[in-house]
Amino acid sequence: MTTSAAASGLSTDTASALRPHAEQTYATELEALAGADDRQRPPGWRLSPWAVTQYLLGTTLDDGTEITPKYIGSRRVVEVAVATLATDRALLLIGVPGTAKTWLSEHLAAAVSGDSTLLVQGTAGTSEEAVRYGWNYARLLAEGPSEAALVPSPVMTAMARGSIGRIEELTRMPSDVQDGLITVLSEKALPVAELGVEVQAQRGFNIIATANDRDRGVNDLSSALRRRFNTVVLPVPDSAEDEVRIVTQRVEQLGRSL
Template sequence: MTDVLRAHAEQQHADELTALAKSDDRPRPPHWKLSPWAVATYVLGGEAPDGTPITPKYLGSRRLVEVAIATLATDRALLLLGVPGTAKTWLSEHLAAAISGDSTQLVQGTSGTAEESIRYGWNYARLLAEGPSPKAMVASPVLRAMETGGIARIEELTRIPSDVQDALITILSEKTLPIPELDSEVQARPGFNVIATANDRDRGVNDLSAALKRRFNVVVLPLPGDTESEVAIVRLRVRQLGESLRLPAAAEDVDEIRRVVTVFRELRDGVTGDGRTKIKSPSGSLSTAEAISVVTNGIALATHFGDGVVRADDVAAGLHGAVVKDPVQDRIVWQEYLETVVRERKPWSDLYRACRELV
């Protein structure tokens, strides 16, 4: 494989998937590369029967992951729902990679997503020259997954216009895609299913119809339950990103990560960690994904413009940019937090000075 910035999950973790498949003697649903048990081991981490270590891809509730995997082994599609930054896309990619060995059958949902992205389109040059024919048809990722018995992924389902969403109803209920132009249809092979993701802050943008909702089992991915869990997630992802970006692992500073996570959690919850001081929350989500970005940017600054050790100056700008989305209201919230919370913590005096210089 050529050198790429970010390999697909099935490429990046090919050794782990191979080790699990080689010794996986548990029942597998049709066309699945691994048994549901092995898929859970791949996602949550552990050890293959031959001793190969399996790195965790998702740090969270094991039961939620098991429910998601079990759903995909039935005739119900899976909808991963949660606030921004709860690893919905990340989990969907790794589930698809472990189940079908291909995470690339992807539809990116936007307000401009057309029905052809879910059903099929046409090569118009060939259509005009030859008329409607299978060779003139351009299959969507969903159609390709139906033909191969694989997993199709639909990102940001609620961003897609409602009339386009409804193209999924027949596919999910009948497991068939009619092609009236050819007087034919495509019937899904065993193993086909759909993983969709949706941001629960987008409710009301393009709500799912009742008919479409019934075709999905919903798994809500929560924010990390405590500080240490979130620190562990940030450390894992920062290390992985650092490897792909060629940033030295030594630049990772767990104390600075814990400070960033603490700031995010307190502003998100509207109260300090000890429960003594109530604070205002900014307009942004302050997700775990944003914390990862702040720390990674800090490592890049320390690596290229410092001595490789992440300090308060390196994360201050990232914190400011993550918190202050609204230059008026969020700026007030951030200033109040700095003065009432950060300033009073003596070990955080360096962070207070670095952040005050940017306000």
């Protein structure tokens, strides 16, 4: 017997959410871009690289639809990030606090795969199950290892769906947990030894990770893992005018939600 989200007290009303996900807040813009986008799209992508770039930097479409800028800064940074994902290379966004690493990560995932929710939050207590898989121990004890007892991580779910998986604060995770990503990124597969099977990544799968420059040395990435990422450094705003634009835009967005 299944229990609905409403019956269990879990809210599914995105309209009343305190902070809707990017793909919900900007659904109209994403739909308009998809309709105007006649360029080639990489396998599994909702938009072409050109449209993803326009979504992030802002533009006005031929039909008059205004696409608001999500990232105020260097166009080159955005183009390198989008090109990295288009070539199936994992992306690592590095910068000091306040350089919009998480913000850019979320909007990239929303534009590329339409889902920014497959997220692992890195902390000193993050376990290997968070990036691989875990078990429903009640079912495991009752039935033994089975697919029904398997609890997939956001990374495994992203692989199965062909979506973008996000990892926040990668360098805060213990080194052995970080290295659990090496097989995922190099082989594009995640073995489940207990079941004798593996989950193969579908087209469109990729990883976007973020790391804080000031946390360097907490848990440095191994050279093997670092080689599997293309690193993009996010700079601080170039000028006071850019800072004013960023603050003004965010205040307007918060004002609309209130």
